[in-house]
Amino acid sequence: MNHLKTGEVIGKRRRELGLTQNQLAGLLNISFQAISKWENGTAYPDIETLPKLAAALHTTVDALLGYSSVTTDYDRRYTTEEYYWGLTPNRICYDIMKILPPVKPYRVLDMGCGEGKDAVFFAKCGYEVTAFDISERGIEKAKKLAEHNKVEVTFFKADIYDYRPDTEYDIIFSSGVLHFVPQTQRRELSDSLRAHTACNGINALNVFVEKPFITRAKDGSRDEQKRYLWRSGELFGYYYDWLFHTCKEEIFDCNSSGTPHKHCMDTLIAQKVEG
Ligand SMILES: C[S@@+](CC[C@H](N)C(=O)[O-])C[C@H]1O[C@@H](n2cnc3c(N)ncnc32)[C@H](O)[C@@H]1O
Structure with a gap:
Protein backbone atom coordinates (compact mmCIF):
# COMPACT_ATOMS: atom_id res chain seq x y z
CA MET A 1 0.00 0.00 0.00
CA ASN A 2 1.24 3.45 -0.86
CA HIS A 3 0.38 5.96 1.89
CA LEU A 4 1.15 9.05 -0.21
CA LYS A 5 -1.40 7.81 -2.71
CA THR A 6 -4.03 7.61 0.03
CA GLY A 7 -3.43 11.31 0.78
CA GLU A 8 -3.74 12.14 -2.88
CA VAL A 9 -7.00 10.20 -3.17
CA ILE A 10 -8.43 12.05 -0.15
CA GLY A 11 -7.48 15.45 -1.58
CA LYS A 12 -8.80 14.62 -5.02
CA ARG A 13 -12.15 13.31 -3.79
CA ARG A 14 -12.55 16.27 -1.40
CA ARG A 15 -11.97 18.76 -4.24
CA GLU A 16 -14.27 16.84 -6.59
CA LEU A 17 -17.05 17.22 -4.03
CA GLY A 18 -16.27 20.92 -3.63
CA LEU A 19 -15.44 20.57 0.07
CA THR A 20 -12.82 22.67 1.86
CA GLN A 21 -10.49 20.97 4.36
CA ASN A 22 -12.45 22.77 7.09
CA GLN A 23 -15.79 21.44 5.82
CA LEU A 24 -14.48 17.87 5.63
CA ALA A 25 -12.98 18.25 9.12
CA GLY A 26 -16.40 19.44 10.35
CA LEU A 27 -18.11 16.35 8.89
CA LEU A 28 -15.65 14.10 10.73
CA ASN A 29 -15.49 16.19 13.88
CA ILE A 30 -11.72 16.56 13.71
CA SER A 31 -9.29 19.41 13.10
CA PHE A 32 -8.56 20.69 9.59
CA GLN A 33 -4.84 20.24 10.38
CA ALA A 34 -5.44 16.46 10.47
CA ILE A 35 -6.92 16.59 6.96
CA SER A 36 -4.02 18.70 5.75
CA LYS A 37 -1.52 16.15 7.15
CA TRP A 38 -3.30 13.24 5.45
CA GLU A 39 -3.32 15.05 2.13
CA ASN A 40 0.38 15.95 2.50
CA GLY A 41 1.18 12.33 3.26
CA THR A 42 2.74 13.17 6.65
CA ALA A 43 0.04 11.30 8.62
CA TYR A 44 -2.65 8.71 7.89
CA PRO A 45 -6.27 8.40 9.01
CA ASP A 46 -6.65 5.80 11.76
CA ILE A 47 -8.51 2.59 11.13
CA GLU A 48 -11.67 3.76 12.94
CA THR A 49 -11.83 6.99 10.94
CA LEU A 50 -11.46 5.32 7.52
CA PRO A 51 -15.10 4.14 7.07
CA LYS A 52 -16.43 7.57 8.18
CA LEU A 53 -13.99 9.30 5.85
CA ALA A 54 -15.02 7.03 2.97
CA ALA A 55 -18.70 7.82 3.61
CA ALA A 56 -18.03 11.58 3.81
CA LEU A 57 -16.18 11.42 0.50
CA HIS A 58 -18.85 9.19 -1.11
CA THR A 59 -16.31 6.49 -1.83
CA THR A 60 -15.07 3.20 -0.38
CA VAL A 61 -12.26 2.35 2.04
CA ASP A 62 -10.71 0.25 -0.76
CA ALA A 63 -10.64 3.23 -3.08
CA LEU A 64 -9.11 5.44 -0.36
CA LEU A 65 -6.36 2.89 0.11
CA GLY A 66 -5.65 2.89 -3.60
CA TYR A 67 -7.08 -0.51 -4.45
CA SER A 68 -8.57 -0.13 -7.89
CA SER A 69 -10.39 -3.46 -8.10
CA VAL A 70 -13.41 -2.28 -6.13
CA THR A 71 -16.42 -4.47 -6.88
CA THR A 72 -19.33 -2.28 -7.88
CA ASP A 73 -23.01 -3.10 -7.57
CA TYR A 74 -23.02 -3.27 -11.36
CA ASP A 75 -20.42 -6.07 -11.16
CA ARG A 76 -22.99 -8.02 -9.16
CA ARG A 77 -25.78 -7.24 -11.65
CA TYR A 78 -23.54 -8.41 -14.47
CA THR A 79 -22.69 -11.82 -12.94
CA THR A 80 -25.38 -13.76 -14.82
CA GLU A 81 -24.96 -15.07 -18.36
CA GLU A 82 -27.92 -12.95 -19.45
CA TYR A 83 -27.35 -9.36 -20.45
CA TYR A 84 -28.77 -7.17 -17.66
CA TRP A 85 -29.71 -4.30 -20.03
CA GLY A 86 -30.66 -6.66 -22.87
CA LEU A 87 -29.08 -6.55 -26.31
CA THR A 88 -31.30 -3.98 -28.02
CA PRO A 89 -29.28 -0.85 -28.79
CA ASN A 90 -30.24 2.40 -27.13
C1 LIG B 1 -27.27 2.36 -16.21
S1 LIG B 1 -25.79 1.51 -16.66
C2 LIG B 1 -25.67 1.97 -18.37
C3 LIG B 1 -24.83 1.02 -19.18
C4 LIG B 1 -24.81 1.31 -20.68
N1 LIG B 1 -24.40 2.65 -20.98
C5 LIG B 1 -26.18 1.05 -21.26
O1 LIG B 1 -26.90 2.00 -21.58
O2 LIG B 1 -26.53 -0.15 -21.37
C6 LIG B 1 -24.55 2.49 -15.88
C7 LIG B 1 -23.13 2.03 -16.14
O3 LIG B 1 -22.22 2.98 -15.59
C8 LIG B 1 -21.11 2.29 -15.10
N2 LIG B 1 -20.42 3.15 -14.14
C9 LIG B 1 -20.81 3.49 -12.90
N3 LIG B 1 -19.91 4.29 -12.32
C10 LIG B 1 -18.93 4.48 -13.25
C11 LIG B 1 -17.72 5.21 -13.24
N4 LIG B 1 -17.35 5.90 -12.15
N5 LIG B 1 -16.93 5.16 -14.32
C12 LIG B 1 -17.30 4.44 -15.41
N6 LIG B 1 -18.44 3.73 -15.48
C13 LIG B 1 -19.25 3.75 -14.41
C14 LIG B 1 -21.71 1.05 -14.47
O4 LIG B 1 -20.77 0.02 -14.28
C15 LIG B 1 -22.79 0.70 -15.49
O5 LIG B 1 -22.32 -0.21 -16.45
Whole structure:
Protein backbone atom coordinates (compact mmCIF):
# COMPACT_ATOMS: atom_id res chain seq x y z
CA MET A 1 0.00 0.00 0.00
CA ASN A 2 1.24 3.45 -0.86
CA HIS A 3 0.38 5.96 1.89
CA LEU A 4 1.15 9.05 -0.21
CA LYS A 5 -1.40 7.81 -2.71
CA THR A 6 -4.03 7.61 0.03
CA GLY A 7 -3.43 11.31 0.78
CA GLU A 8 -3.74 12.14 -2.88
CA VAL A 9 -7.00 10.20 -3.17
CA ILE A 10 -8.43 12.05 -0.15
CA GLY A 11 -7.48 15.45 -1.58
CA LYS A 12 -8.80 14.62 -5.02
CA ARG A 13 -12.15 13.31 -3.79
CA ARG A 14 -12.55 16.27 -1.40
CA ARG A 15 -11.97 18.76 -4.24
CA GLU A 16 -14.27 16.84 -6.59
CA LEU A 17 -17.05 17.22 -4.03
CA GLY A 18 -16.27 20.92 -3.63
CA LEU A 19 -15.44 20.57 0.07
CA THR A 20 -12.82 22.67 1.86
CA GLN A 21 -10.49 20.97 4.36
CA ASN A 22 -12.45 22.77 7.09
CA GLN A 23 -15.79 21.44 5.82
CA LEU A 24 -14.48 17.87 5.63
CA ALA A 25 -12.98 18.25 9.12
CA GLY A 26 -16.40 19.44 10.35
CA LEU A 27 -18.11 16.35 8.89
CA LEU A 28 -15.65 14.10 10.73
CA ASN A 29 -15.49 16.19 13.88
CA ILE A 30 -11.72 16.56 13.71
CA SER A 31 -9.29 19.41 13.10
CA PHE A 32 -8.56 20.69 9.59
CA GLN A 33 -4.84 20.24 10.38
CA ALA A 34 -5.44 16.46 10.47
CA ILE A 35 -6.92 16.59 6.96
CA SER A 36 -4.02 18.70 5.75
CA LYS A 37 -1.52 16.15 7.15
CA TRP A 38 -3.30 13.24 5.45
CA GLU A 39 -3.32 15.05 2.13
CA ASN A 40 0.38 15.95 2.50
CA GLY A 41 1.18 12.33 3.26
CA THR A 42 2.74 13.17 6.65
CA ALA A 43 0.04 11.30 8.62
CA TYR A 44 -2.65 8.71 7.89
CA PRO A 45 -6.27 8.40 9.01
CA ASP A 46 -6.65 5.80 11.76
CA ILE A 47 -8.51 2.59 11.13
CA GLU A 48 -11.67 3.76 12.94
CA THR A 49 -11.83 6.99 10.94
CA LEU A 50 -11.46 5.32 7.52
CA PRO A 51 -15.10 4.14 7.07
CA LYS A 52 -16.43 7.57 8.18
CA LEU A 53 -13.99 9.30 5.85
CA ALA A 54 -15.02 7.03 2.97
CA ALA A 55 -18.70 7.82 3.61
CA ALA A 56 -18.03 11.58 3.81
CA LEU A 57 -16.18 11.42 0.50
CA HIS A 58 -18.85 9.19 -1.11
CA THR A 59 -16.31 6.49 -1.83
CA THR A 60 -15.07 3.20 -0.38
CA VAL A 61 -12.26 2.35 2.04
CA ASP A 62 -10.71 0.25 -0.76
CA ALA A 63 -10.64 3.23 -3.08
CA LEU A 64 -9.11 5.44 -0.36
CA LEU A 65 -6.36 2.89 0.11
CA GLY A 66 -5.65 2.89 -3.60
CA TYR A 67 -7.08 -0.51 -4.45
CA SER A 68 -8.57 -0.13 -7.89
CA SER A 69 -10.39 -3.46 -8.10
CA VAL A 70 -13.41 -2.28 -6.13
CA THR A 71 -16.42 -4.47 -6.88
CA THR A 72 -19.33 -2.28 -7.88
CA ASP A 73 -23.01 -3.10 -7.57
CA TYR A 74 -23.02 -3.27 -11.36
CA ASP A 75 -20.42 -6.07 -11.16
CA ARG A 76 -22.99 -8.02 -9.16
CA ARG A 77 -25.78 -7.24 -11.65
CA TYR A 78 -23.54 -8.41 -14.47
CA THR A 79 -22.69 -11.82 -12.94
CA THR A 80 -25.38 -13.76 -14.82
CA GLU A 81 -24.96 -15.07 -18.36
CA GLU A 82 -27.92 -12.95 -19.45
CA TYR A 83 -27.35 -9.36 -20.45
CA TYR A 84 -28.77 -7.17 -17.66
CA TRP A 85 -29.71 -4.30 -20.03
CA GLY A 86 -30.66 -6.66 -22.87
CA LEU A 87 -29.08 -6.55 -26.31
CA THR A 88 -31.30 -3.98 -28.02
CA PRO A 89 -29.28 -0.85 -28.79
CA ASN A 90 -30.24 2.40 -27.13
CA ARG A 91 -32.48 4.48 -29.42
CA ILE A 92 -29.92 7.31 -29.28
CA CYS A 93 -27.62 5.08 -31.37
CA TYR A 94 -30.07 5.36 -34.29
CA ASP A 95 -30.35 9.14 -33.84
CA ILE A 96 -26.55 9.39 -33.96
CA MET A 97 -26.44 7.25 -37.11
CA LYS A 98 -28.83 9.61 -38.87
CA ILE A 99 -26.41 12.50 -38.29
CA LEU A 100 -23.13 10.66 -38.93
CA PRO A 101 -23.94 7.50 -40.91
CA PRO A 102 -21.02 5.06 -41.14
CA VAL A 103 -19.90 6.16 -44.61
CA LYS A 104 -16.39 6.01 -43.17
CA PRO A 105 -15.08 4.43 -39.93
CA TYR A 106 -16.02 7.30 -37.62
CA ARG A 107 -14.37 6.96 -34.19
CA VAL A 108 -16.85 6.35 -31.36
CA LEU A 109 -16.17 6.57 -27.62
CA ASP A 110 -18.79 4.91 -25.40
CA MET A 111 -18.30 6.01 -21.78
CA GLY A 112 -19.82 3.64 -19.22
CA CYS A 113 -20.58 1.01 -21.84
CA GLY A 114 -21.96 -1.55 -19.35
CA GLU A 115 -22.03 -4.98 -21.02
CA GLY A 116 -21.26 -3.43 -24.40
CA LYS A 117 -24.55 -3.70 -26.31
CA ASP A 118 -24.28 -0.21 -27.84
CA ALA A 119 -20.52 -0.39 -28.49
CA VAL A 120 -20.92 -3.72 -30.30
CA PHE A 121 -23.89 -2.39 -32.27
CA PHE A 122 -21.82 0.58 -33.48
CA ALA A 123 -18.93 -1.74 -34.41
CA LYS A 124 -21.30 -4.00 -36.36
CA CYS A 125 -22.47 -0.93 -38.30
CA GLY A 126 -18.88 -0.11 -39.31
CA TYR A 127 -17.78 2.46 -36.72
CA GLU A 128 -14.37 2.24 -35.00
CA VAL A 129 -15.30 1.83 -31.36
CA THR A 130 -13.54 2.41 -28.04
CA ALA A 131 -15.51 1.81 -24.85
CA PHE A 132 -14.93 1.70 -21.12
CA ASP A 133 -16.77 0.95 -17.93
CA ILE A 134 -15.82 0.79 -14.27
CA SER A 135 -17.21 -2.75 -13.98
CA GLU A 136 -14.67 -5.46 -14.71
CA ARG A 137 -17.47 -7.98 -15.16
CA GLY A 138 -19.24 -5.61 -17.61
CA ILE A 139 -16.06 -5.32 -19.67
CA GLU A 140 -15.59 -9.13 -19.69
CA LYS A 141 -19.13 -9.60 -21.00
CA ALA A 142 -18.73 -6.80 -23.53
CA LYS A 143 -15.59 -8.46 -24.91
CA LYS A 144 -17.48 -11.74 -25.17
CA LEU A 145 -20.31 -10.03 -27.04
CA ALA A 146 -17.88 -8.45 -29.50
CA GLU A 147 -16.21 -11.82 -30.05
CA HIS A 148 -19.57 -13.48 -30.60
CA ASN A 149 -20.47 -10.83 -33.18
CA LYS A 150 -17.00 -11.06 -34.78
CA VAL A 151 -16.26 -7.35 -34.40
CA GLU A 152 -13.29 -5.47 -32.98
CA VAL A 153 -13.93 -3.06 -30.11
CA THR A 154 -11.29 -1.59 -27.79
CA PHE A 155 -12.78 -2.24 -24.35
CA PHE A 156 -11.06 -1.29 -21.13
CA LYS A 157 -11.84 -0.66 -17.50
CA ALA A 158 -11.76 2.99 -16.39
CA ASP A 159 -13.43 5.30 -13.92
CA ILE A 160 -15.14 8.36 -15.34
CA TYR A 161 -13.83 10.32 -12.33
CA ASP A 162 -10.28 10.21 -13.70
CA TYR A 163 -10.65 9.13 -17.31
CA ARG A 164 -10.21 11.90 -19.84
CA PRO A 165 -9.80 11.22 -23.59
CA ASP A 166 -6.27 11.63 -24.92
CA THR A 167 -7.23 11.41 -28.57
CA GLU A 168 -9.95 12.80 -30.84
CA TYR A 169 -13.31 11.09 -31.49
CA ASP A 170 -16.06 11.79 -34.00
CA ILE A 171 -18.79 10.59 -31.64
CA ILE A 172 -18.67 10.66 -27.85
CA PHE A 173 -21.59 8.82 -26.37
CA SER A 174 -22.70 8.06 -22.83
CA SER A 175 -26.02 6.72 -21.61
CA GLY A 176 -27.09 6.39 -17.99
CA VAL A 177 -23.66 7.11 -16.51
CA LEU A 178 -22.95 10.80 -16.04
CA HIS A 179 -24.85 11.00 -12.75
CA PHE A 180 -21.75 9.32 -11.25
CA VAL A 181 -19.85 12.54 -11.94
CA PRO A 182 -20.13 15.14 -9.15
CA GLN A 183 -21.33 18.61 -10.10
CA THR A 184 -17.94 20.20 -9.37
CA GLN A 185 -16.28 18.06 -12.04
CA ARG A 186 -18.76 18.50 -14.87
CA ARG A 187 -17.43 21.70 -16.43
CA GLU A 188 -13.92 20.20 -16.62
CA LEU A 189 -15.27 16.91 -18.01
CA SER A 190 -17.39 18.60 -20.69
CA ASP A 191 -14.46 20.89 -21.65
CA SER A 192 -12.33 17.78 -22.16
CA LEU A 193 -15.01 15.96 -24.19
CA ARG A 194 -15.61 19.04 -26.34
CA ALA A 195 -11.88 19.50 -26.94
CA HIS A 196 -11.49 15.86 -27.96
CA THR A 197 -14.37 15.92 -30.45
CA ALA A 198 -13.42 16.27 -34.11
CA CYS A 199 -14.85 19.12 -36.19
CA ASN A 200 -18.47 18.21 -37.13
CA GLY A 201 -18.32 15.47 -34.49
CA ILE A 202 -21.11 14.72 -32.04
CA ASN A 203 -21.55 14.39 -28.30
CA ALA A 204 -24.63 12.30 -27.48
CA LEU A 205 -25.27 12.25 -23.76
CA ASN A 206 -28.11 11.68 -21.34
CA VAL A 207 -28.30 12.47 -17.64
CA PHE A 208 -30.71 11.80 -14.80
CA VAL A 209 -32.25 15.03 -13.55
CA GLU A 210 -33.56 16.06 -10.15
CA LYS A 211 -37.22 17.10 -10.01
CA PRO A 212 -38.91 18.03 -6.74
CA PHE A 213 -42.04 16.02 -7.63
CA ILE A 214 -40.14 12.79 -8.36
CA THR A 215 -39.10 10.73 -5.34
CA ARG A 216 -35.59 9.40 -5.67
CA ALA A 217 -35.62 5.64 -6.19
CA LYS A 218 -33.77 3.84 -3.43
CA ASP A 219 -32.33 0.43 -4.18
CA GLY A 220 -30.04 0.41 -1.13
CA SER A 221 -26.95 -0.24 -3.23
CA ARG A 222 -23.53 1.27 -2.60
CA ASP A 223 -23.59 2.75 -6.10
CA GLU A 224 -26.76 4.62 -5.16
CA GLN A 225 -24.79 6.67 -2.62
CA LYS A 226 -22.53 7.87 -5.42
CA ARG A 227 -25.30 9.29 -7.60
CA TYR A 228 -25.44 12.99 -8.24
CA LEU A 229 -28.54 13.99 -10.15
CA TRP A 230 -28.15 16.87 -12.61
CA ARG A 231 -30.06 20.13 -12.57
CA SER A 232 -32.71 20.44 -15.25
CA GLY A 233 -31.07 21.94 -18.36
CA GLU A 234 -27.56 21.86 -16.88
CA LEU A 235 -26.23 19.52 -19.59
CA PHE A 236 -27.48 21.76 -22.40
CA GLY A 237 -25.62 24.77 -20.96
CA TYR A 238 -22.22 23.12 -21.35
CA TYR A 239 -22.87 22.89 -25.11
CA TYR A 240 -24.59 26.25 -25.67
CA ASP A 241 -22.37 27.04 -28.68
CA TRP A 242 -22.84 23.70 -30.52
CA LEU A 243 -25.60 22.78 -32.96
CA PHE A 244 -28.39 20.95 -31.12
CA HIS A 245 -30.00 18.03 -32.98
CA THR A 246 -31.79 16.67 -29.91
CA CYS A 247 -32.42 18.58 -26.71
CA LYS A 248 -35.19 17.07 -24.65
CA GLU A 249 -36.35 16.30 -21.16
CA GLU A 250 -38.62 13.35 -20.45
CA ILE A 251 -40.09 11.49 -17.51
CA PHE A 252 -40.36 7.73 -17.74
CA ASP A 253 -41.24 4.69 -15.65
CA CYS A 254 -38.49 2.31 -14.55
CA ASN A 255 -38.39 -0.97 -12.67
CA SER A 256 -34.63 -1.65 -12.69
CA SER A 257 -34.40 -2.26 -8.92
CA GLY A 258 -37.60 -4.34 -8.76
CA THR A 259 -39.55 -1.37 -7.31
CA PRO A 260 -41.51 0.69 -9.85
CA HIS A 261 -40.33 4.31 -9.89
CA LYS A 262 -39.94 7.29 -12.24
CA HIS A 263 -36.91 9.07 -13.66
CA CYS A 264 -36.46 12.39 -15.33
CA MET A 265 -33.82 12.43 -18.06
CA ASP A 266 -32.26 15.17 -20.18
CA THR A 267 -30.89 14.03 -23.55
CA LEU A 268 -28.61 16.05 -25.77
CA ILE A 269 -27.19 15.32 -29.19
CA ALA A 270 -25.02 18.27 -30.14
CA GLN A 271 -22.64 18.78 -33.04
CA LYS A 272 -19.38 20.73 -33.02
CA VAL A 273 -19.86 23.02 -35.98
CA GLU A 274 -17.08 25.50 -36.56
CA GLY A 275 -17.86 28.81 -38.28
C1 LIG B 1 -27.27 2.36 -16.21
S1 LIG B 1 -25.79 1.51 -16.66
C2 LIG B 1 -25.67 1.97 -18.37
C3 LIG B 1 -24.83 1.02 -19.18
C4 LIG B 1 -24.81 1.31 -20.68
N1 LIG B 1 -24.40 2.65 -20.98
C5 LIG B 1 -26.18 1.05 -21.26
O1 LIG B 1 -26.90 2.00 -21.58
O2 LIG B 1 -26.53 -0.15 -21.37
C6 LIG B 1 -24.55 2.49 -15.88
C7 LIG B 1 -23.13 2.03 -16.14
O3 LIG B 1 -22.22 2.98 -15.59
C8 LIG B 1 -21.11 2.29 -15.10
N2 LIG B 1 -20.42 3.15 -14.14
C9 LIG B 1 -20.81 3.49 -12.90
N3 LIG B 1 -19.91 4.29 -12.32
C10 LIG B 1 -18.93 4.48 -13.25
C11 LIG B 1 -17.72 5.21 -13.24
N4 LIG B 1 -17.35 5.90 -12.15
N5 LIG B 1 -16.93 5.16 -14.32
C12 LIG B 1 -17.30 4.44 -15.41
N6 LIG B 1 -18.44 3.73 -15.48
C13 LIG B 1 -19.25 3.75 -14.41
C14 LIG B 1 -21.71 1.05 -14.47
O4 LIG B 1 -20.77 0.02 -14.28
C15 LIG B 1 -22.79 0.70 -15.49
O5 LIG B 1 -22.32 -0.21 -16.45
